[in-house]
Amino acid sequence: MKKIFTTLAMIFLLVPGCSSAQKPSPEEQFKKSFPLHSYESFAATSVKGVYEIYNGRQIYYYLPEGDVLFLGSIITKDEKNLTQESQSKKAAAKMAKLDLTKAVKIGNGKTEVVEFIDPNCYYCRISFNFFKERMNDVTLYVFFFPLNDSSAKKVQHILCSKDPSSTYNEVLSGKLDKESQIPPCENKEAGDILKAHQAAAASVGVRGTPMFYIKGQVVPGFEQAAIEKLLKK
Numbered sequence: 205m206k207k208i209f210t211t212l213a214m215i216f217l218l219v220p221g222c223s224s225a226q227k228p229s230p231e232e233q234f235k236k237s238f239p240l241h242s243y244e245s246f247a248a249t250s251v252k253g254v255y256e257i258y259n260g261r262q263i264y265y266y267l268p269e270g271d272v273l274f275l276g277s278i279i280t281k282d283e284k285n286l287t288q289e290s291q292s293k294k295a296a297a298k299m300a301k302l303d304l305t306k307a308v309k310i311g312n313g314k315t316e317v318v319e320f321i322d323p324n325c326y327y328c329r330i331s332f333n334f335f336k337e338r339m340n341d342v343t344l345y346v347f348f349f350p351l352n353d354s355s356a357k358k359v360q361h362i363l364c365s366k367d368p369s370s371t372y373n374e375v376l377s378g379k380l381d382k383e384s385q386i387p388p389c390e391n392k393e394a395g396d397i398l399k400a401h402q403a404a405a406a407s408v409g410v411r412g413t414p415m416f417y418i419k420g421q422v423v424p425g426f427e428q429a430a431i432e433k434l435l436k437k
Contacts, residue, residue, distance in 0.1 A: 230246075230248075230255050230266065230268045231246045231255075233268050233271065234246065234255070234257070234266050234268070237271050238266075238273065241257070241259070241273075242259060243257050243258060243259045243260075244258050244259060244260045245257070245258045245294075246266075249265070249278065249286070250286065251278060253267060253268065253269055254266075254267055254278070255267075255268070256290060257273075258290075258294055260407075260409060261406070261409040261411070262275075262291070262409060262411065263287055263290060263291050263294075265278075288424065291409070291424075292421070292422040292423075292424065293422075294409070295408050295409055295410075295415075295417075295422045295424075296417060296420060296421055296422045298407055298408045298409070299318055299408055299417040299422060300417075300420070302318065302345075302347075302404055302407075302408070303400075303404075304316075304318070304345045306347070306397065306400045306401065306404065307345035307346055307347050307401075308345075308346040308348075308362065308363070308368045308369065308372060309343065309344070309345055309346075309369070310339070310343070310344040310345075310346060310369050310372060310373075311339040311342055311343045311344055311369075312343055313338070313339060313340055313341040313342040313343045314341060314343075315341055315342050315343070315418070315419070315435060316342075316343050316345065316418075317335070317342055317343070317344050317345070317416060317417070317418050318344075318345045318347070318416065318417035318418075319331070319344060319345070319346055319347065319414055319415065319416050319417075320347045320348075320349045320404075320405055320408070320410045320413055320414065320415040321346060321347075321348060321349065321376075321413050321414045322348070322349055322350050322351045322355045322413040322414075323348070323350070323355055323358040323359060323362070323375050323376055324351070324352070324354060324355045324358065325351070325355075325413045325414065327413070327414055327425060327426040328376070328413055328414045328426075329376060329378070330426055331414050331416075331426045332376040332377070334426070334428065334431070336373075338435070341435070342435070346372065347401045347404050347405060348362075348363075348398060348401045349401065349402070349405045349410055349413050350398075351413070354383060356398070357383065357386055358375050358380065358386060359398055359401075360389045360391075360394055360395070360398065361375065361380070361386045361387070361389055362375055363389075363391070363394035363397050363398060364389035364391045364394045412424075412425070414426055416431060418431065418434040418435065419434050419437055421434060
């Protein structure tokens, strides 16, 4: 009987999870080492020993072996940016849930395009000219993400307008680039809409403009070939 008891005790000690000295999981180790870093998701990457952390705005990585964090993109030998792909998928899931009634609606085409723009952004102006030629087929839902005071003033002017769609066209075409042409606007409703746009940008993780959501996919920046491909689907 004593021999059986000793054997069972040895088996008990060998069972994974039974030892008080069990090594913590990578996520548990991260929480312990970086308690001030909140996050939405923690997942293993295709690179052994590297874990992806998403904080709701951006992706960074954790290496348990060195107990360190690092920022940057993981790019494969065939030039596939795994970080950008993952970031876009996460942003797409959030953009699908946006309240489009808060956006400025431009056009009545069958294909819906959600965009985050700054009215002074160079590539936002290029995208404006691109979509201007396609308004028979596209409806734009515009969220503004002004990057400076000059841009914020133009956004306020659009949102204060009785016809935001027409004023949007004026601003993005460059007709009001001289700030003296823009009358001051302190409309509370317009200010509340801009705050809603900024909150939407924060929830999605927008960090630069333009950014598009087309047919379930996110296109960061004005990637014309990618946008045209999605519009043709």
